[in-house]
Amino acid sequence: MRTPPTGLFDRVYELVRGIPRGRVMTYGQVARAIGVPRGAREVGWALGALPRSRERRVPWHRVVGALGRISPRAGTGPLVQRRRLRAEGVRFVGEKVDLTRHGLFA
DNA sequence: ACTTTGACTTGCA
């Protein structure tokens, strides 16, 4: 099995690509899932470097900050993300995603 | 090889 310590980007993309519709994960959860417990920032970074080509198949909008926060990157990004999530039936509590309903735990 | 940076998180005031 290939386990190159590098290519963290692809690992993030693969995982995020597997997030079901209507479900969301936090940067921290994704980080742990790919084996980088404290690499939440790296996840955001990987998504930030997400090429247009992969942008279609990687549901980056399903990755939110801790507590369901929408990261304030730049431009209309946050708005688009919120719109897409709502389009999938994701519920919001104020400005945050309702993780008690769409998060991974239960 | 060193410094800077970032779509984060947590803790404390």
Added chain:
DNA sequence: ATGCAAGCCAAAG
């Protein structure tokens, strides 16, 4: 609830 500081890890310059 709001804000600031420190911690963390990988990539880019």
